[in-house]
Structures are given as C-alpha cells and as structure tokens.
Amino acid sequence: MSAKTDAFKRQVLRLAGAYLVVAISVLLALGWPLHENYLRSRVEVIEAREQGYLSIADHMVHKEFLEVAGDLGVISTSAVLTDFLDQPNPLHHQRLTLALEQVVRNYGRYVDLQVQNLQGQPLVQVERVALLQQNHLSQVAASGANPATVLRISTPVFNSRQRQAGILQLEFQISELLDAFAKVMARNPFHQAMLVGPTGEWLSPGSFLMGSAIPLAQSNFAQQYPSVWAAMSRQRTGAVQTAQGLFLFDAIHPLEFEASPLPPAAVLHHQGMTVMASQPGGYHWRSVILVPQDFLEDTPFLWRSHGPLVGVLLAILVFVSWILAERKVYANVERAREQQDAQEIAALYDQAPCGYHSLDTHGYIIRMNLTELGWLGYERAEVQNRLRLTDLLTPASAAHFKKLFTRLKVSGQLRDIALDMVRKDGSILPVLLNATAEMSPQGEFLSSRTVCVDMTEIQRLQKALERKANTDGLTGLCNRRHFFELGVRELSRATRHHRPVVVCMIDIDHFKQVNDTYGHAAGDKVLVVMARTLAQQLRDTDVLARLGGEEFAILLPDTPLEIAKEIAERLRTALADARVALDDGGLLHFTVSIGVALRHSSTTTLEQMLRSADVALYAAKTAGRNQVHIAASDGVAAKENSLFV
C-alpha cells in the first residue's frame, strides 16, 4: 500500500514538475517582450526626465552668468566709475571703493573686483578675503578649492568723454552656482549630475549623493570617461550608453545670451583661456547626467516592486500544477483500473464455466461467450449477428424454444429450460437455459441474456445414478424397487391392451447349504451365474429382477400361461444345467423352485400376483423342490398344474 502511494506521489511530482516548467516557460515567453518593452519605455521616460534636468542646468548657468554680466554692465557704466575715471581724486576713489565693496558684500560670488589703468595696474581693488577680515567675519572663501571654479572677466571702461580710461575686472566664483546645481540635481537620487569645463575638467564633483564621489583633484572627466568625452567633443548634445550606464550630455554656452548683455569688448579668462564676448560660442561647459546601469535595468527595482507578486504567482503555479498533476495521475490510475476491470469482466464472461449468449428481438445471437462457442465448435464471427439460436437447436428444441421465446418477451424470464443444441460437427449438446429479458423503460423487449449449462455430464451422472438405484449390485439385474416400477407400468399396459401377463418367482433350493458348505462368496457366484443364465433365456421385453437374497422374479408381458409354463420349465432346466466354477477348481450345480402366477383380471395388482407366485413357489418347495408350480386362479398353487422334472 505504502509502495503504491509512493509511486503515485512520484508520478504526481514528475508531472507537476513538467507542468510547472511549461507554465514558467509560457509565462517567460509572454512576459519577456513585456519586460523588454517596459525597460525600453522606462529608458525613454528616464531620458525625457533627464533632458529636463539638463535644461535646468543650462538655465541655472545662464542665469548666473547673466547676473555677472549685468553686474559688469552696471559697474562699468556707473557714475562713481565714470567720475573716478574723469577725476581719479581720493574722494572718487573712496566712493568707487565703497561701491565695489557694496557689490562684493551683496553678491557672494565675487572674489576680486579691480579697476585698472590702461597698463593693467590696479587703481582700485576690493578683495573679498580682505573685506571679510576687515569686517571680522569668518571666512568662508572657497578660493583655491578648485581653480576651475574661479573665472575672471574684464571689460574696458570709459570716462565721460567716451574715451577708454581703464579696465574693469571681476573675479567670480561659481561655487554658489555649483551648490545650487547640486541641490537641484539631488532631487533625483537615481542619477549623477556633473558640470564639466571646456577641457574636460570637473567643475562640480562627479557624484553628489549616489555612489562614491569622484575626487576632483585625481582625474578629470575626460580621463575618467574617454569614450563619453569623445562623443561629447563631436556633438553638442546626445546620449552614450556605457557599461556604467547611460550618459546624457548637453553643451552649455555660459556667455551666449539672447540679447548679449556683455559689452562687445569683454574678455573672459578661465584657466588660461581667453574668450572675447564677441565670440561667446568659443567657450562652453557640459552638463552631464549618468543614469547607473543597474537603475536602468531596474532588476532590483522590479524585484522590490514585483518580488512578492512573483512569489505569490509561483506559489499559485506550484499549487495548481500539483492539483492538476494529481487529478491527471488519479484519472490515469482510474482509467487503467477500469480497463483492467473491463478486461477481467470480458475474461470472466468469455471463460466462465457456463455459456452466455444474448439474443435480439428476432432471436439472432448478438453475443456469445467463448465457452459456449467452444462447446458448439464455432468461431465468434460465424455466429454473432449471423445465426439465430434456433439455428443451433435440434428441430424439436427449436420448435419448443420458439414458443418459450415468445413467452420470455412477456414474462421477462425463463427458468431451467432443457434444450438440445447441435454442435458444428452435428453432435448433440444437451443444455439447461436460464434467460432474462432486458426491457426498455416503456416495457418493450430489447434483448435477452441467457446462461446455459452443459448438461452432458449431468445427464450421464443422472443416468448412472438412476441405473445404480434400479440395479442389484451383485447381479446387475433390476432390483426390487425398479421391478415394481416396471411391473406396474407393464400391468397397466396389459390392462389397456387386454394382454396376458405372468409373474414367476424363483428361489434356489437349499441355498443355505451352499453358503454353509462353500462359503458366502461361492453363494454369491451362484447368484451371479443364476442371473446370467436367466437373462440369457429371456426376451428383452421380459423383466428380470432379484428381489432379495436368493429370490428372483420375472414378469413376462404378453405371455399366456401355457407359454409361461414352458418358459419356467426351460429356465429351471437351464439353471439345473448351469455350473458354478469354485475357487478351488471344483464345479457346483444347483436347482431352483419356480412359482408361476397369471393375472386373472384387470384389478389384480402386482403385489397380489407376486403373492400368488410366492404361494406356488412354496408349493414347489414343499413338493420336493427343483420344480415349477402354477398358482391357482384363487392364489393357491394347483397341484394338477404342477410340472415335475
């Protein structure tokens, strides 16, 4: 039982595994394009969003430079500067100095403001560091932190007669810009935003919040990402996919304004680079955004957001696969069992020890089992739907069955019907049938199912038993009971036909002496010899019986008394002549006495006749034995009729 259960479980496990593999394969096949599409659209969304950030960067840089240009314009055309250039006296110097100090104080971006003479020597100078020290303020100067973040811009300045009288120079830091840039870009924690200078140097750190920050001093962007830098050198804006992720970049031209606020002669100095305001396109930065590859592929994100869902889905798939597999295996087992049952039933039907057949409404055989076919010597194809049952019966049985079949259609069953079937070789097969009708719900006959038993052996046994019951075991003659059966039948026939009937009673003389002298076995031999001798002397129609002991009776039908006398005498003589061979080689002979009685009227019974014959026999014994006596009509032995041999 346990082994069977284990095998069942193993089958279920294998099938469930196969179902699971198929289900997952189908889901992957269907889900992969969706996943790819999802990633593609995700990249598109990311690109669009990051383009927005690049625009913000562009806008911030321009705003910063616009303010610087504005400051430059305001200072260069201010009255305090013009007054100073017209009359560089201490008062004007002081007023200009105060004005420039005001600018430095108000705007944290300026590191140094100078008004120089035409030879470039400073006439008025305000340094942020000195100013802060002078005001006892803590110094927060970023000077020297990153040389790339300090820019100098200068423009010629004119006196009131519009003659160039000096140069105005501003040194400003972009650290505020970079801080603001960092803050804005940090709104999206899933990217790195950078500002890169004209020669690939970092303006802002390579990383603000995500991952490890790239040290500014150790490398520059061009060295760090040469392939991206090469693409950035070729085109103003674009995107480059690398192993680290997706780089989106855009060129920023800080000096390009829609309506140029810079004086045409303004010059920008940045790390040895000199840019005239009339050629602003020659100076540009790049804003760069790196979207890391793992964020692009989003696998962790996918797993985070869909992991539990995938887990639940997998659990459901496992559960459903198991249930389906279990049902399938159970159905297979059931089907196999049903097939086995059907085969067993077919084998039971075909190989039953009795015959089975079914008939349709016309009596045609629609099914017959192998046992019955074997009895009859036919193949199934020769019989089924080809022959009627009556074709396989003797004419008498066929006629009988036709009537019974009609009755079956009404009564629904037939019990213990004895019929004679005819084998293919012509021999007779006695059978006993029990049939049941299959009826429709409306009560119409559909078919009959019949069980047949081969009666050959039973009949043989019956006959043997009958024979044994009717026969005397020692002599093989009829016994007393059977003698009475046959005798009564003969008497009734004789009565019907008014024919004479005679009964003889025969008894061995001094049989006791035979037994006593030669033994009981010798006595038996005498009885056997006597039976054989009598049988040889009589007709087939005569009834010879041993009634018991050494007493025999004979019924002679159609025999007048005169003939009966002759027969009795012939029997007596034949017995007297008979010899019995003894075991010691000797021969024994014996005599009998016979009493004969004729039936005198139709009312005389066999018992009465036997009694009369017995009286005659007794008379014969009394008269000396070995003789025949005829019973008188009144039952007394008549001496005058006696025959003495």
Ligand SMILES: Nc1nc2c(ncn2[C@@H]2O[C@H](COP(=O)(O)OP(=O)(O)OP(=O)(O)O)[C@@H](O)[C@H]2O)c(=O)[nH]1
């Ligand atoms: N061997 C043998 N003896 C039997 C059988 N049946 C009866 N006997 C014997 O037959 C004898 C009959 O003897 P009785 O009836 O006295 O008569 P009897 O000796 O024949 O003398 P009578 O008839 O007067 O001539 C008995 O000894 C029985 O034992 C039998 O089947 N076999």
